[in-house]
Every structure is written in C-alpha cells, then in structure tokens.
Ligand code: FES
Ligand code: FES
C-alpha cells in the first residue's frame with residue numbers, strides 16, 4: 001500500500017497507508033486527517049478537498065479534467081500552481097511516498 | 108467440534124469477512140416476486156448485513172440499490188416511485204434502476220452535481236418466483252439448468268420464511284438425514300391422502316407405506332455421502348425387510364442450497380440466505396413433476412404459520428413454539444404441532460443465534476455436515492487466495508446441469524444402488540416438461 005504524508009496546518013506530518021485505487025481525499029477522510037473537508041464526497045462539485053501537491057510528485061499526476069480546473073478557480077485558500085482537488089487523485093503504486101500539503105482553509 | 112476462530116470463519120458473512128466474500132460470488136435470493144406485487148413495488152431488503160432497496164420502476168424493470176440516499180443518507184425504501192425511478196423524499200433526488208442520478212431538483216439550474224453522483228446498483232433477476240441478486244464483484248455465474256429453474260412457471264411455487272439464527276446451522280439441518288426419524292416423528296399416521304403440499308406426510312414412492320411410519324419404525328438410517336459436481340449427494344437407506352429398503356436421496360447444492368424430495372410429485376430446492384449473522388431466510392422452490400402446482404393451496408398452507416410482510420413465524424421462541432406437554436406425550440416427538448417447519452425452526456433456533464460449535468460432538472450420522480464444512484472451508488480459503496470455487500459456472504457449463512435427482516421411495520433391497528436413477532428416470536418420463544430434456 002502506498003504511503004501518503006500529509007503536512008498539516010500546524011506543520012506536523014501525518015503519514016497514512018492507503019490502498020491502490022483509493023483517492024487521496026478518501027485516504028485523508030477515512031484516517032481522520034484534518035484540514036480536508038470534502039463536502040460533496042468526491043463528486044467534484046465542492047472544491048473543499050483542495051490540497052497542494054509537493055512539487056516532487058506534482059508532475060507524476062495525470063492532468064486535471066475540465067470540471068476540476070473550473071472548480072480550482074474557486075478554492076477558498078490561495079490558489080497555487082500545485083493546487084489540486086484530492087478527490088481526483090487516485091492512488092497508484094508510483095505515488096508511494098506522496099507528500100501533500102493541507103491548505104490554510106477550505107471555506 | 109471446531110475452534111471459536113474457525114466457527115467465526117465459516118458463519119460470519121458481513122462485508123469484508125472471508126465467508127461473506129465467498130457467498131458474494133453467487134446469486135442470492137433477495138425477495139419473492141410476490142413481494143413486489145402490491146400497490147407500491149418497493150421493499151427494503153437486507154442481505155449479509157447490507158441494506159438495499161428493491162423496486163420495480165414504472166416500466167416494470169427491477170432495480171436494487173444501496174438503501175441510503177447518496178445525498179445525506181435518508182432511507183430510499185420510503186422513496187416515491189415516479190418519473191422513471193425512485194425519488195428520495197428528503198430533497199427529491201431521483202435514481203433509476205441502474206443507480207444513475209437523474210435529478211437533484213433543489214440544486215441551482217444548470218448544476219452538474221447529478222452527473223457525478225452514482226448510487227451503487229446490483230444485478231437482479233427473476234427465477235421461478237424468486238428475485239435473485241448479485242452483490243459481489245465482477246460477473247455473476249450462470250444459473251445451472253436445475254429442475255427448479257427450467258420447469259414452467261405453472262409447475263413451480265416459491266415461498267420463504269424467517270429463522271432467527273445464523274444461516275449455517277439452518278443449512279446444516281437440511282443435510283442431516285437422521286433427524287427426521289426423531290424431530291419429525293408422529294405417533295400416528297394420518298391418511299396419506301390429505302398430504303398435498305406437506306413434507307413427510309405422504310406415501311413413499313413405489314409403496315403405500317406412509318413416510319411417517321418409515322421414519323418412526325426404522326430410525327437408524329445407513330447414510331452415504333458422495334461428492335457431486337454441484338456439491339454433495341446423500342443417500343439414506345432404511346432397511347424395511349429382507350425384500351425392501353427405503354431409499355432417500357437428498358443433495359447439497361454449493362454453496363447454500365439443498366434439493367430434497369417433498370412427496371412423490373414434488374421436490375424442494377431450498378436456500379438458506381443470511382440476512383445478517385443472526386437471522387436468515389429460507390427460500391424454497393417447490394417443483395412439480397406431475398400437474399401444475401396448486402399455488403393458492405400451497406400459499407394458504409404456509410400463511411397459516413408465516414405472517415406477512417416479513418414472513419415471520421407465528422410460532423417462535425417467545426411463545427415456546429406452541430409447545431404442549433400432552434401433545435408431546437401422545438402425538439408428536441416435539442409437542443410443537445404437526446408442521447414440520449416448526450420442528451426444524453425450533454431445532455436450529457434453539458442452537459443459539461450462532462451455534463457455538465466449540466461445544467458440539469458430532470456422530471456418524473453427521474457425516475454430511477462434516478463433508479459440507481470441508482467444502483465450505485476450502486472454498487473460503489480459495490476465495491481468499493483469489494482462486495475458483497465450486498459452481499462458479501459459465502453458460503455452457505450451466506446448460507449441462509439437470510436434476511439433481513432427489514428421491515424418496517421403497518426399493519427392492521438388492522437394487523438400492525440403482526433405485527434413485529431408475530425412479531428419477533421414471534418420474535421424468537412421465538412428466539410433461541421434464542421428459543423434453545431427457546437425452547437418451
Ligand atoms: S470532495 Fe468535493 S470536490 Fe473533491
Ligand atoms: S437525502 Fe436523499 S435527497 Fe437529500
């Protein structure tokens with residue numbers, strides 16, 4: 001199972017193991033990682049699962065689709081080049097060690 | 108006797124359990140067709156600890172969805188059947204039989220939320236009066252061409268009933284040929300004429316001896332268990348005299364059914380389906396080899412014991428199953444009336460919500476149970492290892508199945524080995540629908 005390291009708002013890191021196929025959002029919610037809200041439950045309509053993907057991993061992700069791009073326009077925290085919606089990132093073996101930064105706010 | 112761990116391993120079937128993973132590889136009965144014949148064809152159903160809503164849309168198509176609305180979890184079993192699907196009464200979200208979200212009416216005009224919502228939906232099919240569901244992964248297996256599935260609708264009747272205990276002990280009563288001589292003993296024989304639709308009340312095939320008398324007076328059956336491509340075949344011999352021997356052949360169809368003779372004209376194909384770990388439904392298809400089944404009479408007989416809408420037994424542990432001392436002294440072995448379904452229900456429910464098999468002591472008559480548990484354990488382990496299990500068949504393999512022969516009759520003592528085959532053949536030749544399938 002790939003490991004994901006979530007860098008939290010207070011600077012601490014939570015590491016969780018999650019099965020391949022799960023989304024980064026699901027891994028966070030199921031492990032009670034704070035700072036990712038995911039109100040819509042992963043159907044790409046709320047933008048409250050916003051995260052910053054560590055640059056070392058960002059390039060490995062498939063491009064966001066139109067729906068995600070549109071939603072990224074309206075995220076609550078600062079929009080950065082490495083912004084993604086965590087519900088749209090499905091875990092694959094190559095993402096083992098993925099580092100995710102939780103933004104300051106989702107609302 | 109088995110360990111507590113092993114007992115859990117073979118009895119518990121909730122999501123994520125090893126035995127649950129095995130049973131989810133097969134079609135499972137989930138309702139009777141008659142349950143969706145009411146004014147509003149929507150039913151809440153529970154299978155292996157999971158909750159679903161079963162419904163028929165306005166076009167008559169069946170759907171099986173997870174019961175909790177994907178919006179905020181309200182109960183879709185109270186939904187409105189309209190506009191091509193089932194609508195949640197909370198905020199009006201509408202789902203079709205495939206689980207596709209058709210409308211989220213409170214969202215702003217132009218909202219695309221609906222396109223990203225999908226309620227889990229599961230395949231369902233109607234067979235001989237029962238609605239079967241497949242809640243496992245991937246493709247379901249094909250239905251074997253057993254008698255109960257190929258007989259015309261006029262010749263089959265389906266019913267069900269609730270047992271308040273684990274499914275496995277319910278199945279294990281059906282593969283225990285010895286208990287009928289005790290649990291179902293009647294001290295007097297009724298006229299066999301009034302036996303229509305009842306088990307263990309008619310005359311054995313090829314004789315006029317009531318089965319009640321055979322069971323009562325010949326109470327040490329000689330039991331043989333053989334493996335079959337569909338599971339197990341059990342043959343119980345009761346030697347009546349030098350000349351004649353009573354032969355009873357019953358079958359276990361893996362993973363959870365048995366096929367047994369009910370009377371000379373009908374067989375019973377019965378599944379034991381876990382509702383959760385401590386409740387199960389029996390679902391039976393009664394198949395007639397002679398004329399059409401008198402469905403009204405069969406249903407009325409069963410509704411004397413079973414209460415709608417949940418097919419719960421009127422006799423149960425809260426009223427001691429109708430136990431009566433005088434009756435036990437003079438008429439029946441149990442004192443619980445003439446309906447043998449009550450006897451079986453008492454036997455298995457009295458073993459506890461999940462029988463504690465660390466305390467049991469099996470005898471030689473339990474060899475069918477032992478053989479079945481071996482099959483079950485190896486199939487669960489195979490499933491854990493991602494390997495095939497029995498009866499996961501494709502359409503070609505399914506077409507090759509028939510029967511399985513299940514016979515209760517009296518044979519010449521020197522011909523018991525071929526009696527089942529011969530009696531089964533004779534029954535088929537005389538049957539309008541079964542004769543058509545005989546190949547030679
Ligand atoms: S969870 Fe709502 S957009 Fe990701
Ligand atoms: S909970 Fe079902 S529509 Fe809101």
Ligand SMILES: [Fe+2]
Pocket residue numbers: 280286287290291447451
């Ligand atoms: Fe019985």
